[in-house]
Amino acid sequence: MRIYKFKRPTFILDIKSAILKALLKNKHKKNSITLKHNTIYVLPSTLGVYFSVVASLNFVMGINYQNNLILFMAYLMFVIIIFALLLGYSNARGLTVSFKYAIESFSPQAPQLVWQIEAADPCQSITLSYPNDLKNACYITRVKNEAIKCQLSLPYTKRGCYQIKPIKIASNYPFGLVNVWSYIQPNKVVYVYPSIIKTTNQKHQNLVANNTDEGTEKHKGDDEFESLITHLPEMGLQRISWKHYAKTQQLLVKQFSDFKSADAQFDFNLVTGDSEQRLGQLCFLVCQAFESDINYSLKLPNKLIASNSGKLHHQRCLQALSQVGNDNE
Amino acid sequence: MNEIKNHRVINFALSFIYLGLVSFFTEHLPLPFIAMLSVLCGWNIYLTVKQKQKPNAWFANGLAAIALIIMLSSIGFKDTVVLFVAMLLLSCVFKLLQAKSKQHYQLIITLTFFSLSAVYLFSQTIFTTLVISTFYILNFAVLGLLESSHSLKLSSKQSAKIMLLAFPLAVILLLFLPKLPAFWQLPGPKMAQTGLSEQVDPFDIAKLSNSDELVFRAKFNGTPPPTPYYWRAIVHDEFDGAAWKTSSFLKQALILPAKKSTSENEAQYTVIAEPAISDWLYGLGFSSSESPNVIANTLGLLRKQQYKSKVLQYAVNSEPLSSTSLNKSQQRFYSQLTVSNNQKSQQLAQQLKNNSANADEFFNQLLSYFSKNEFSYTLTPTPMRGENTLDQFMFTNKRGFCGHYASAAAFIFRSAGIPARVVSGYLGGELNKNSDYMTIRQYDAHAWVEVYTGAGWKIFDATAVVAPERLNGSLSQSTTLNDEFKNNINFGLVSLSNYAAINWLRLELENLDYQWSSWVLGFDKDKQQDLFATLFGNKFIWLVPLGVIIILILSFTTYFIYLNRPKAATKQPPLVNEYYEIIRWANKHAISYPENATPTQTLEHISNQAPHAEQQLTAFCELFKQVRYARHPFTKERKNQAKDLIKLIKSTKQRNL
Structure with missing residues (x-):
């Protein structure tokens, strides 16, 4: 029941996280956790504390007026608080939270973590939240026999690479009188890619758009006729060019070729603007290249990614872009 | 999760609780304040039903300031307890009117747990307890609704369930936790004043108290003393011309504690007095009491020390009044008259005095005067006004109730120089x-x-002499006054006591209420010690706290185990569990079988690899086919057959090993 909001000084938060780190050891550094006695923490919530205060007030009133009914109500409240602690623990016990994968994002969008939540026994009111970010917490009313998937947004909107902090699995069941919680910390890094800036930089644009055969490598393919070669027995009869046979009485085979575009090279030094702008433009180029499925390499101030194509390469490039300047993280 | 899903239901339920709470305080809080609270609750319900916006903060705060002024002006600062309750109610109702976030509602609900208990300060009847308990469950349900998206019904069910589980433990705590004395003195709430008053002026009321409200109950130890029972409460010693009052001198004297009585002619009984604003208690004759919280004074009257709001139980020893004697100055004090009106009555006193030799004879003469001169007893006397009301009564109207007779008689005694005083209290009882x-x-x-x-x-x-049947028993049992009495009294069970069934019901309810007062409300330190003594004997009193702790720990552990018990497996179709038992047996003995085969195929595989049990396995397979596929009923015989087969399968393996 926080009515007056005040901001806690940062050193308290630091101390808190240091204590947590020391206490939790590595119990929660897993990709999947099933809550049980040594990983569940139970304490009365703020409401629970207020509830106990009212119970004590009732007790004092009952004693002072020697009123059995008020006294009874006070005892009832005390018993219920203890029941709530037991209920809260039992509710969370057996809950399994597993980290599935991360959805990385372009700044200023926040990356998301995808979780799967299962429970042996029905489990109510579960909240997954990232430290200091209750706003985006992910709330699940009830987990029954089926597994539930949920997405948790992380509070990272700036370009970068972030180690995931311990994520709180909490429940206020029952009546919000207790806080039952645990942590899970997958050993995983999430990236926030630079925000995309459209660029018309000619040098790179040309490279992407240039599909002429000038200076490009030819691959065997079926787009363009290239030459006639002698038929070999293993080639099969269907490939023989009967037109040429009719003219020349030679068994010839048509050879075709693809024009594979030239490898694009995206260079940090070739785009203009400050470093964030440059990264944004590179990001745009990399994505465009990925969509057009061409080979590209990426040259960054202290890193060179060799030419390649495909999804993994694309991801590697984007991750490299997000890490520029903060390699320490 | 900060948004609330059941906004409307929560609002509605809380408004309903407060409306109910307010209705309990109608007797104790001024009407304008009650009306204001009801309107606020009603307004909140209206906003909820019509799904309208709650008033904005400025408007509501302005309104709250006005309400505060109304509250302070109508209640004042005299009665701190009432003021405190009023403030609690007002703040909760206003907070509810403005509540938007979850935190707001949580604050209101926690405070409601306190407001609910506050009702018990003023009323502790069974009815109140039932209603307040229902509100407790409802309040808990609302607390649960804040956290979930259940319906109110489901939430109430859960809330009632946890209350029911907690109930026996709370009872044990109440029974066995040592009763602590009050930490500090708190002002008691003032109760609505009914019944006796310090001033007996029968002439300004036209109707006697028409309330059938319970005042007290008395239980005699052993045989009750002979009737009539005059339960003394107040002594009035000063006549101001119209009314009999308690003089300030007597009030001083009343503070003095009485000497311990030594008489053998004592009646012993226990009184359970209902809560009342006044501090007087009731006793027969010259009473003394050794109960805590009760003071006996020199006039043989009993007074409360504290806990006016509580049902008070005390033991009384009573001896006849005649054993006290007066000295000269006391005699003078009780025979003085400072007024000289009501000349006719004074003349009557002189006349009777002349005809009688001593005070006793005067006593009898006055009694016969009342019986011979066509006086009658009525509950609805003609109002009398002016200077000489006693004369009007004695010589013109001659109709009245006890107050009239007592005032007039005491005046006549004093006019004749005989020490006399008016005593008010209660007569008889049912x-x-x-x-x-x-x-x-x-x-x-x-x-x-x-x-x-x-x-x-x-x-x-x-x-x-005027209405002799009034002396024995209660007014409700008096036959001649019955009709008049029933017309006079407010509609209630007493007014319907002519009907046997209703009268029976009334007496049963009364009995229940008596047990409630005596055992639940009156369960005090003495009763607790008696209970301990009967349960554990005096030697093992020290076991009690230990026992309480053990019981608590045991109950909590049991509850915990119950909560974490392995849930019963979902019911399987017939023979499926038995089939799995064979599979487990096969796994144990490292018999392999294909993973994605049908049960019959699996069983065949197993039987091929376990030739010693082949016969039984084939039999089981047949049974399985019959029950699962051919839809033969799964009778008890088949069930037993399956069990036997499994036993055989297991045992064959063991033998071969």
Whole structure:
């Protein structure tokens, strides 16, 4: 029941996280956790504390007026608080939270973590939240026999690479009188890619758009006729060019070729603007290249990614872009 | 999760609770304030039903300031407890009117747990307890609704369930936790004033108390003393020309504690007095009590020390009044008259005095005067006004109730120089045959005269000659006054006591209420010690706290185990569990079988690899086919057959090993 909001000084938060780190050891550094006695923490919530205060007030009133009914109500409240602690623990016990994968994002969008939540026994009111970010917490009313998937947004909107902090699995069941919680910390890094800036930089644009055969490598393919070669027995009869046979009485085979575009090279030094702008433009180029499925390499101030194509390469490039300047993280 | 899913239901339920709470305080809080709270609750319900916006903060705060002024002006600062309750209610209702976030609602709900208990300060009847308990469950349900998206019904069910589980433990705590004395003195709430008053002026009221409210109950130890029972409460010693009052001198004297009585002629009984604003208690004759919280004074009257708001139980020893004697100055004090009106009555006193030799003779003459001169007893006397009201009564109207007779008689005694005082209290009472206790209600209120005739105080009650049946039993049982009484009294069960069934019901309810007062409300330190003594004997008292702790720990552990018990497996179709048992057996003995085969295929595989049990396995397979596929009924015989087969399968393996 926080009515007056005040901001806690940062050193308290630091101390808190240091204590947590020391206490939790590595119990929660897993990709999947099933809550049980040594990983569940139970304490009365703020409401629970207020509830106990009212119970004590009732007790004092009952004693002072020697009123059995008020006294009874006070005892009832005390018993219920203890029941709530037991209920809260039992509710969370057996809950399994597993980290599935991360959805990385372009700044200023926040990356998301995808979780799967299962429970042996029905489990109510579960909240997954990232430290200091209750706003985006992910709330699940009830987990029954089926597994539930949920997405948790992380509070990272700036370009970068972030180690995931311990994520709180909490429940206020029952009546919000207790806080039952645990942590899970997958050993995983999430990236926030630079925000995309459209660029018309000619040098790179040309490279992407240039599909002429000038200076490009030819691959065997079926787009363009290239030459006639002698038929070999293993080639099969269907490939023989009967037109040429009719003219020349030679068994010839048509050879075709693809024009594979030239490898694009995206260079940090070739785009203009400050470093964030440059990264944004590179990001745009990399994505465009990925969509057009061409080979590209990426040259960054202290890193060179060799030419390649495909999804993994694309991801590697984007991750490299997000890490520029903060390699320490 | 900060948004609330059941906004409307929560609002509605809380408004309903507060509306109910307010109705409990109608007697104790001023009407304008009650009306204001009801309107606020009603407004909140209206906003909820119509799904309208709650008033904005500025408007609501302005309104709250006005409400605060209304509250302070109508209640004032005299009664701190009432003021505190009023403030609690007002703040909760206003907070509810403005509540938007979850935190707001949580604050209101927690405070409601306190507001609910506050009702018990003023009323502790069974009815109140039932209603307040329902509100407790409802309040808990609302607390649960804040956290979930259940319906109110489901939430109430859960709430009732947890309450029911907690109930026996709370009872054990109440019974066995040592009763602590009050930490500090708190002001008690002032109760609505009904019944007796410090001033007996029968002439300004036209109707006697028409309330059937319970005043106290009395239970005699052993045989009850002979009737009539005059339950003394207040002594009035000063006549101001119209009314009899308690003089400030007497009030001073009343503070003095009485000496311990030594008489053997004592009646012993226990009184359970209902909460009342006044501090007087009730006793027969010259009473003394050793109960805590009760003071006995020199007039043989009992007074409360504290806990006015509580049902008070105390033991009384009573001895006849006649044993006290007066000295000269006291005699003068009780025979003085400072006014000289009501000349006719004074003349009557002189006339009677001349005809009688001593005070006792005067006593009898006055009694016969009342019986011979066509006086009658009525509950609805003609109002009398002016200077000489006593004369009007004695010589013109001759109709009245106890107050009239007592005032007039005491005046006449004093006019003749005989020490006399008016005493008010209650007369008689209704005996409940089942539980052997007397019930004394507000309509049993009575006033009479005590006269000092040299041989101690004597009771002079003109009612005894005017309406003799009034002396024995309660007014409700009096036959001649019955009709008048029933017309007079408010509609209730007493007014319907002519019907046997209703009368039976009334007496049963009364009995229940008596047990409630005596056992639940009156469960105090003494009763607790008695309970301990009967349960554990005096030697093992120290076991009690230990026992409580053990019981608590045991109950919590049991509950915990119950919560975490392995849930019963979902019911399988027939023979499926048995089939799995064979699979487990096969796994144990490292018999392999294909993973994605049908049960019959699997069983065949197993039987091929376990030739020693082949016969039984084939039999089981047949049975399985019959029951699962051919839809033969799964009878008890088949069930037993399956069990036997499994036993055989297991045992064959063991033998071969």
